[in-house]
Amino acid sequence: MPELPEVETIRRGLARLIVGKTISGSENYNSTKSFPNTTADVEQFLYGASVTDVRRRAKVLLIDLSSGYTLVTHLKMTGQIIIVEGGDRWGGGHPSDSFIHTLPDNTTRERLDFTDGSRLYFNDLRKFGWMKLYPSLEVPNIDFMQKVGPEPLEDTFTSKEFIPRIRRRNGTTVKAAILDQTVLAGVGNIYADEGLWGAKIHPATRVREVSDAALAELLQRIKDVMNLSIEKGGSTDKNYVDAEGKKGSYLKFANVFRREGQTCPRHPDVVIEKIRVAGRGTHICSVCQPMPQ
DNA sequence: CACTTGACCTGTCCGC
């Protein structure tokens, strides 16, 4: 579910809402895979610890604790982290929501309690996500952290670094290459399709067939769509909400994603198609993004 | 080795 802009939106909310708070308790719900499935001693390193920082690397959230441990979370497709300030209800304060949602619900995997009475809920309908407790010093050694590519929104990450990295995947399709987290971090299906439409590249084009100039344009478009999405609070298709339970509005501004059957913004008489590339649903304008040959 | 496909789960939507 959440890609880089969604995780970054959650991170900003958490930084505002829970930094400085102290953990007083926790509860695990019908979970075999997620926290506290860890070797760390939960009571010793979680209870009594305060939140010192909330960071993000790629699509992974890092909640640093004063105990020297870090809660590491990947939301995968349907994960949510929601802070509830009082009671267990969220959604009621937002005009877009017509109902009040009570937590925990049948998707809740974990709950953390803070001494001020607020709570953190980790929900995940499809159970692909996870939350684990690691010593903070070991976080850089986690397998995923070792392999993951550069942060695309860093100013220092330019086409000079991007082009050689993506050329290591010259044999595959350009969409598969930008979804590869070892090439660059944080691109998922939404921003892959939006970036490729922006750069006017057909997603099934082999990387070796794409010029350096076109790859440079692609990186810029990926940066642009991600920055716009962060500004809009991310993309809500179905599940995604931020740390306060609010939906994101980026998809209103999307050009092709989930817009099959509608017309291309550049070509009012051309209908957006949905095809399959790299095993993923893929949205294109066949005039903007012609298949080479 | 490089690349592609299937598996992990649960819910929803679409066609018969």
Add this chain to the structure above:
DNA sequence: TGCGGACAGGTCAAGT
């Protein structure tokens, strides 16, 4: 209305 199958924003492991 019921039922089977495809599909859903991510990442691994296993297969070619």
